[in-house]
Amino acid sequence: MKRTDLISPAVIITALLLAAFPLLANAFWLVQIGAQTFIYGIIALGLILLAGYGGMVSLAQMSVAGLAGYSMAIFGLNSAGLGLGWPLPVVIITAIILATIFGTLIGVLSVRTEGIYTIMITLAVATGFFYFTRQNYAIFNGFTGFAGIKAPVIGGYDLRNPVWFYYLCLIFAAFSYLAITHLVRSTFGVALQGVRDNARRMEALGFHVKAHRITAYAIASVLAAIGGILTVWMNDRIDPSSIGVGPAIDILIIAVIGGLGHPVGAFIGALIFTLVDNFAIDLIDRERFNTVIGAVFLFIVLFSPDGVIGWWRRLFKPGSSSARASSQ
Amino acid sequence: MSHDTRQMDRHPIGGSSFALELADVGRKFGSLVALEDISFSVRAGERRAVLGANGAGKTTLFNAITGDFPPTSGRIVFFGEDITHLAVHNRIRRGLRRTYQKSLLFGGLSVLDNLYLAVRGVMDGRFSPQRPRPDDIASTRARDLARFVHLGERADMPVGDLSHGQQRQLEIGMAMAGAPRLILLDEPAAGLSPAERTQLVEMLNGLPGHITFVIIEHDLDVALKVSDKVTVMNNGQLFREGTPDEIRNDQDVQAIYLGGGTR
Numbered sequence: 001m002k003r004t005d006l007i008s009p010a011v012i013i014t015a016l017l018l019a020a021f022p023l024l025a026n027a028f029w030l031v032q033i034g035a036q037t038f039i040y041g042i043i044a045l046g047l048i049l050l051a052g053y054g055g056m057v058s059l060a061q062m063s064v065a066g067l068a069g070y071s072m073a074i075f076g077l078n079s080a081g082l083g084l085g086w087p088l089p090v091v092i093i094t095a096i097i098l099a100t101i102f103g104t105l106i107g108v109l110s111v112r113t114e115g116i117y118t119i120m121i122t123l124a125v126a127t128g129f130f131y132f133t134r135q136n137y138a139i140f141n142g143f144t145g146f147a148g149i150k151a152p153v154i155g156g157y158d159l160r161n162p163v164w165f166y167y168l169c170l171i172f173a174a175f176s177y178l179a180i181t182h183l184v185r186s187t188f189g190v191a192l193q194g195v196r197d198n199a200r201r202m203e204a205l206g207f208h209v210k211a212h213r214i215t216a217y218a219i220a221s222v223l224a225a226i227g228g229i230l231t232v233w234m235n236d237r238i239d240p241s242s243i244g245v246g247p248a249i250d251i252l253i254i255a256v257i258g259g260l261g262h263p264v265g266a267f268i269g270a271l272i273f274t275l276v277d278n279f280a281i282d283l284i285d286r287e288r289f290n291t292v293i294g295a296v297f298l299f300i301v302l303f304s305p306d307g308v309i310g311w312w313r314r315l316f317k318p319g320s321s322s323a324r325a326s327s328q
Numbered sequence: 329m330s331h332d333t334r335q336m337d338r339h340p341i342g343g344s345s346f347a348l349e350l351a352d353v354g355r356k357f358g359s360l361v362a363l364e365d366i367s368f369s370v371r372a373g374e375r376r377a378v379l380g381a382n383g384a385g386k387t388t389l390f391n392a393i394t395g396d397f398p399p400t401s402g403r404i405v406f407f408g409e410d411i412t413h414l415a416v417h418n419r420i421r422r423g424l425r426r427t428y429q430k431s432l433l434f435g436g437l438s439v440l441d442n443l444y445l446a447v448r449g450v451m452d453g454r455f456s457p458q459r460p461r462p463d464d465i466a467s468t469r470a471r472d473l474a475r476f477v478h479l480g481e482r483a484d485m486p487v488g489d490l491s492h493g494q495q496r497q498l499e500i501g502m503a504m505a506g507a508p509r510l511i512l513l514d515e516p517a518a519g520l521s522p523a524e525r526t527q528l529v530e531m532l533n534g535l536p537g538h539i540t541f542v543i544i545e546h547d548l549d550v551a552l553k554v555s556d557k558v559t560v561m562n563n564g565q566l567f568r569e570g571t572p573d574e575i576r577n578d579q580d581v582q583a584i585y586l587g588g589g590t591r
Contacts, residue, residue: 187448187456187466194434194445201432204394205502206420206449215455 018170027162033274034166035234038173040270043227044254045176045263046220052260053184054216055196058110059248060122063129064103064221065228066243070133070140071095072149072232079148080141088152096225103221104214111213114199126248134240145239149232159233169234172226173267180263183219192216257300259309268308272296346405347372347510347540348393353402355385355392362388363399363564370510370557372407375532376542377555379575381584385564386544387429390512394426395419407509421450423509427499427516429544435488439479442487443470443501450506469505477501477531493524500531511535513543517550529553552576560584 022030043065051057076091077083086094110121133140151159159165183189192212194202199209232238241247250273258269280292304311348370355363363385370376378386391397393404395416404412411419434442447466448454460467474483477497482490490498496516503511513532517525525547532554535541545551552558552572560568560581568581575581 182459183457186459187453190437190441190460191445191448191454193437197434197436198432200396201428201434202445202449203416204396204420204426204428204432205446206417206506207445207454208415208417212455 015174022163022166030162030166031234032278033271035162035169035230037267037270037274038169039227039230039234040251040254040273041173041267042176042230043224044251044258044266044270045180046223047251047255048258048260048263048266049180049184049192049223050216050220051255052262052265053189053196054192054213055114056110056213056216057119057252058106058122058217058220059119059245059252060103060106060110060125060129061220061224061251062243062248063126064099064106064224065231066129066133066238067102068095068099068225068228069149069232069238069242070146071098072229073146073238074139076149078146080144080146082141082146092229095229096222099225099228100218100221103224104218107214107217107221111210111217123245123248126243127245130240130244133243140240143240145237145242147237149236149238151233165234169230172230176223176226177263177267180223184263188212188215253297257297257307259304259307259311261306261309261313265307265309272300272308345372346370347374347407348542349403349405350393351403351405353389353392353399353404355388355397356400361564363392366402366561366566368559368566368569370540370542372509372540373537374540374557375555376540377551377558377572378542378544378561379548379551379558379581380561380567383563384561386561387514388564389561390426390514390542390544393512394424417449423507424512425503425505425508425510426512427496427503427514429514429518431492431495431499433487433495433498433502436486438484438486439474439490439498440467440470440483442498443473443505446470446502446505447473473501473504476504478527492519493521496520496524496528497531500528504535508539511539511541513541513545515544515546517545517547525550548576 021034025034043061047058047061050061072091072095073083075084075086075094076088077085106122106125109125110118113121133145134143136142151165153159157164159168184193191202191207194205195207195209195212202209202212231242235242254269254273255266256269257272258265258267276293276296280289280296283289284292300308304314306313346369350366350368353363353366354361366385366389378389380386388397392399395411395414399412402412403410406419406422406424409422411422411424414422434445437445444460444466447469451466453466471480471483474480477500479490479494479497479501482494487495487498496519500513500516503513516532517528520528529550532541532543543551543554552575555572558568558570558572558575559566560575560578562584567584568575568578570578
């Protein structure tokens, strides 16, 4: 059985550079670029597991992240005074459990479909959840959402401090990356790729294909939940605009431009997206900066349909004919 | 191994003397009747060939037995257990295996990974988050199977790089994973060279005696060399049953299947 080392020299060098980044960067680069990249990357990592390794393109990752974020506000504290004020560890665990149940149920619903229909059904869930949060005031406080969801102080480290928040996000991103990189070469991961390549054959080998797919949704939901919690701590707030159709598609864009063929694609895509999202406005007037964003993404997808990862492989690993994940 | 010797080596296992019993099995696709009242039994350890012209319903019959397209009427009993309404994966875990007319392999994975999945599919730990180790039971069995189907030298090769004949060999290796009790072979000789067909016949006749198989095969030389009994289908119905010699000499079978002549 072919194996790939999790901790390669490239991974160690990247980790050292990222750990040293706060020595050079200001608060903007640490939070708006660094932490935001890690958060987007964690959420997109779940989509890479689903789409790249499981063949299931879900647009509901941001909805799952949103439910975790809302749970932090509803069960914890917020400036509207509507929070239940539960202890922080209980709030975090509750948020992750609720979001995972939500994401798993989306999986139960969508594994009955394939291809374009999976995209449509998860888009319907994302749209439905967006309008529900916007129109429901009893639980989600409607259009306004919640503000004042402060990042906590843990063990003397104030996570509102950009440096510590950066490290918090880096740690979660690193663990998520290593966990998924390990998982995709585990028995479960190889089986999931088998399901992606030929679900009917997997059934004929004795695998319960739906159970494998739903488990993948559950794992992706845990990642989305972590991303959702970090997002509300970073922004201090959550409202329906954070989980609309636009943000849902942003996660797909991140995964596709990074490349679905390897977990690192999530973070490469997240970095490109975050940089373009922040600096496109400097290149062109305020009214047209979305055009620059669209053009950059179009360029990448046009010249490398399998994302930046595919580009890298063609340049430096010419023997690798495909950016598919299976042989990693 | 001679025909008689193979029969003597075999013995029923699992408590029932029949590996497979079909009772009035039917399958409709809308108004199209693909299978109609198919009833026959296969003894444990028997090797059965199913013949018929294209469109006779042979592959549909296999799909009904495995549950890919469950029957719309009738019953299927596997070693004494009614499996008519079981999910596909549960039938497989009871010892039913099949190969496909068109290779359904995992093209992005290696030979060993394909065999590993086949072994894992009928073992516990299908959801294991552990990475497969070269020395674990499933990996060891996968390598043994690769050698059994003469692909030991190509174990790490991507399946997409194998020849057609090698892919058919791999299909049989995957069907041999775990503890198969009944294997359904859907045209395993299709597209093989004469030399590969000879190798296939040897491989099938060399299968352990307790393994029952049912083979769909258009190459009569292959089908009649490896089978004890033959079932002929026509237009979704059972047409004739008999020994290879009886079927070879049956005028009606020759008319519908052999085009009026023997081979």
